[in-house]
Amino acid sequence: MTFSRTTRRVLLAALALGLAVIYFPLLVVFLNSFNDDPTFGWPPAGFTLEWWSRAAANEGALAALRTSVVAGLSATAIALVLGTMAAFALQRYRFIGRNPVSLLIVLPIALPGIVTGIALNNAFRTILGVNLGLFTAIVAHATFCIVVVFNNVVARLRRMGNNLEEASMDLGADGITTFRLVTFPMLRSALLAGGLLAFALSFDEIIVTTFTLGAGLETVPIWIYDNLFRPNQAPIVNVVAAVLILASTVPVYLAQRLSGDSASGGRL
């Protein structure tokens, strides 16, 4: 495609600059996790590994990590089931109310988190009379994770078409066998990608979690928020953040490889 050399250079420079700006604060956080000064004066005067060793032993951080992982996995499992069901329903069938249903699926993520949070909090505590705990948080997370799985599966179904499934049934397989041996393997990578992204969403979520998690529990974001300003804990928060950044490259890479068709990936 014909674009002038200057256009090319300018846009590539914009890309490089943009990436630099995106990563600069993360670099600051990473460097601060080694910063000698507990109040993070800049530029850092000295470097130390002490915060890293303290973080590894920190009870609160580890408990929060456990809670986050359990909540994330559970919410993702629920979202996978419900999202796939909804994707099939909306992609393969025509029915009245198709548009409102697709709007309904997007709603938990389109509405401000605080609205979802206080609505669910009110529903749990006042109407259902249930005490807040881990379960209530999982329910809340699953609700807005459904759309992530939904989008990935719909994109895959759109690309798949139903030719192969029809061929399978022509050859004598019944519907259930077809799903097991033909459809599901083709969907697998989309489900994995959607699941990874749903997990990421649940892992980093704070606003809805604040309103739906029980009193004695903390997920990683809530632990971070509680400790962000504590002078002795703030360095550990930096370490946790640095670890998150480094560790997250793996699932992001996996999600990207698996969801070859939906180039956008991301939260969508």
Added chain:
Amino acid sequence: MTAAITDPPRPAPPGAASRRRLSAYLHRTPGLRLGILLSAPLAWLGVAYLGALAALFVTAFWTTDVFTGQVVVSWSLDNFATLFRDAVYRTITIRTVGVAVLVTVIDAVIAFPMAFAMAKFASRRAQRLLVIAVMTPLWASYLVKAYAWRSMLSGNGVLHWLLAPVGLDGPGYGLPATVITLSYLWLPYMILPVYAGLDRLPDSLVDASGDLGARSVRTFFSVVLPLAMPAVIAGSIFTFSLSLGDYIAVKIVGGTSQLLGNVVYDNIGAANNLPFAATVALVPVVIMLLYLAAVRRTGALDTL
């Protein structure tokens, strides 16, 4: 003439007969299949979630006993009267919508060139790496990023260190800081859908435009932008919605500023006034629903 050699028919696996019957039955009744598929998601989202929302907004018509903090089921429009009468809520709403629009525009302007370069000037392999590079920061806790900006914007932070030699000073905490931080936080959410949209843009159209005599700028405004617009709008749904309801980033870098999210949060927590919080919460919800309705026509929701 060779006789066809066939294997003797294998015995059917156990339960195959009932499975086939069930499959056949389901195959004949698409309505039932649809019903089963829709039942669980609709029960979860339609009944539970919508029900929770409805229950919340019903409380907007009630009041709260100031002293005990208990919700009193006495129907009235007092909350709405307060919302419309007190000028402060109008100010806060306008301020919040303004911030959301500004953040969306800034992100769109920054994201477009980046996404364009990614989609058109990078090899396939580089594109994959670039998408990973853009997505990785999304995993780096929102709070940590907001807090990083707080320390960068501080009086003795990085921005001050960078700008002081030039004689300038950072914006400090406040509304500009909030806009900067929110733009930074939501940028990946704008880059990715725009990249996807531009990726789908056929090069042939751009070439045709060039063939017809248009220069780069004209091609951009007449061909590229209109085709990429649904993708930009898809990205804007997230930046707009996330900015409209945010209260945490505001508390971290916003100084004394209040946005709609803060008013709702303060009324839920500090003021213990669920009815009024629900009333104020209706404002961003209505704005978002109007926005979604408006963009549905552009087909942005399909590209999500």
Added chain:
Amino acid sequence: MKNTALLAGLLAAGLALTACGTTSGNSTATGGTQGFTPPALPALGKLGPAEGQLSVLAWPGYAENGSNDPKIDWVTPFEQQTGCKVNVKPFGTSDEAISLMKTGQYDVVSASGDASLRLIASGDVEPVNTSLVPNYSDVFGFLKNQSWNSVNGVAYGIPHGWGANLLTWRTDKVTPAPTSWSVMFDSNSRYKGKITAYDSPIYIADAALYLKAHQPDLGIRSPYALDSTQFQAAVDLLKKQRPLVSEYWSDYLKESQSLTSADTVLGTAWQVTVNVTKGNNVPLESTVPSEGATGWSDTWMVAAKSQHKNCAYMWMNYIISPKVNAQVAEYFGEAPANSKACAQTTDPKHCDTYHAGDATYASKIAYWTTPISQCLDGRTDVKCEDYGAWTQAWTEIKG
């Protein structure tokens, strides 16, 4: 259209559900010396075995368990002594405390005077059987059975300690050392944009206190009993102050950080904020200015719905025991409630500095109290603004 019908149906269902769920229970009745009649709840009869768990809702610095500073920990000894595993949740304002108590997930709370009566009125806390708390007998007499911790002679809590809200400043950035609150209200202040104030509607009382001294013709007697004219004057003063403020604080550590980085150089604070910041080698000083100060007198209260009341009583007895009360009082920077704590403080002059036994001094502080429409200073010819009006005005002030 199917979806509107669906939505309407759901709305109706939601209405029906909420009418069942969100009952108001017993709304406040009129009458009583404090303007309400508390719900009839029994106090604990006798102490049983420890339940093994306790959720404490406390002002920051009151229930330190080593997570802030590994050397500051009086919660772990309690856990070891009684076997009650403690989960501490700190809060920043009395309103937050009330909101958190309503979730029913906390067993015991340290309530200031502006929270205690509201908790009593809503039935979130129950009367305390002081005979089950042996250390109660050593508490200073002028803290027992006061208007903020008892109703009609029934005690609702165990006094913890009291103190004032101070004016604090960076000695290297603010000269000369301020002696009056006017540094915070002067529109031409040199420290414009670097001042901080408490983020709660109760801060309006500080403005009223200032006006009591500087505009005596307003006739303000109690900063918590403001009729509409007095209230408007206080609100206007705070609106004028707003451009001077860099941040309103409710998290004392966030304020400490702001003072350390000098984004804030002047403002209201608790003694614990000053102590913690000075502990990080930041040049800070504090004082009670000439106009006087608002303050707080805190009481430990037991949640009515608590499942761990034995542990709760054990905690209350422990926290006001002489040694622990002294530890808290020194760490936080307040006057302890237990008279025997004064002999246990590491700084022998601690109780003198904080006027611990001085009933007269204590009576001069304008303790946090919830404003109600029945004027708290005894006036019957006018109606005073209640806390709902204060809360709405606070949103307006912040703008």
